[in-house]
Amino acid sequence: MAISVPTDVSTGSTAVRSAAPWVRWTAFGAGIGAAASTAVVAAASGLGIYFARQVVTPVRTRDENLEILAVTESEFGRQVILPANADTTVDGTYSLYFDDGAGHARIGAIRSYVPREGTVQRDVEEVYSGDLGKALRGWWSGSIYPTPAAVGMPQEDVEIPVENGTAPAWLVRTPGAETWAIMVHGRGARRTECLRAVRTAREAGLTSLLISYRNDGEAPYASDGRYGLGLTEWQDVEAAIRFALENGAKDVVLFGWSMGGAISLQTADRSPLRRYIRAMVLDGPVIDWVNVLSHHAKVNRIPAQAGRLGQWLISNAAGRALTGLAAPLDLKSMDWVTRAEEIRIPTLILHSKDDDFVPYGPSAELADKNPDVITFEPFTEAGHTKEYNVDPERWERVVLNWLGNALGRTRHPSEHRTGE
Structure with a gap:
């Protein structure tokens, strides 16, 4: 599951760790007078609409937000070097998708992790498709197998x-x-x-x-x-x-x-x-769902009023023209x-x-x-x-x-x- 808003930092990890620049600008503007306050309300409304649409709109293409730094050979076999983040530094077995999903490699044990260098080296257990050696970017996934x-x-x-x-x-x-x-x-x-x-x-x-x-x-x-x-x-x-x-x-x-x-x-x-x-x-x-959406609004540093507006738009018939939903979704029933x-x-x-x-x-x-x-x-x-x-x-x-x-x-x- 993925819900996101634009950010000024691409970490490759699941949670968004930085607010969009225009969100920070909006917060700054809140203190500079009535005209600016009106602008803040308008901006919050726009952000609430955007948030609501993001929640209910399927993503057709995945963001290749993880850089593939190198593929090497070692005494343990083939390995991949990746940026160290909250996903890539957790033990276990995962997948690395690349080439717009056409490439797929199963990634295993951590062999080297040097926090000060900001990189992690992990085993490449199997490449199911694509040429990992030529890949530059991809995305991390918990879906291990292709079939x-x-x-x-x-x-x-x-x-x-x-x-x-x-x-x-x-x-x-x-x-x-x-x-x-x-x-x-x-x-x-x-x-x-x-x-x-x-x-x-x-x-x-x-x-x-x-x-x-x-x-x-x-x-x-x-x-x-x-x-x-x-x-x-x-x-x-x-x-x-x-x-x-x-x-x-x-x-x-x-x-x-x-x-x-x-x-x-x-x-x-x-x-x-x-x-x-x-x-x-x-x-x-x-x-x-209310708990989850409130959590994502907070993680993405969306103002509380914008987050609540997003939930209201999803839940009410009046929001259909903005969300694209055929019918409102009763979040409370879930x-x-x-x-x-x-x-x-x-x-x-x-x-x-x-x-x-x-x-x-x-x-x-x-x-x-x-x-x-x-x-x-x-x-x-x-x-x-x-x-x-x-x-x-x-x-x-x-x-x-x-x-x-x-x-x-x-x-x-x-x-x-x-x-x-």
């Missing part, structure tokens, strides 16, 4: 009927599985984000369906070309559940990352097929801390306390309010949805143990159908 085959899993390419066409998906079958894992990626990501979980799902005895959904660059775009933050995308997850049921599944487990977590929660709340959802596994989920007792499907939340993109606080609070249904597993050090990248063994162990208990104690959906 299920790269994880060593059997892969089928399937198409799921959705609004405006069909959405491509990967099907990874587990022989004899009657429960399917429907995997839902986050905002600004693609189904490759979910590949980190397919081995775990297979070990748990689940067939995996890794889906695309509206506006993600693979599935058909929505008519308005705007994100619904979960309030529209859930229909594509419902289509995936229907596909699973028509192809041998008796029930499903929803896996969701970031906004994919918000989408999964909306599916469990709104879909007529929710009775087939036996459990949910949510990684770095958006539990409360506050699951307030609605905690309404969640009745067993849910595991894995969320890093060091997530600087989607704060973990609402995840922890949600579990505190509904401990009989929701299990919260906190991680540390990992950035947003990178818990697996930092500690894959723990991630897999926690998910496997929890699924074993959740699926073992949950009744089959056929036992709930009386009177439906």
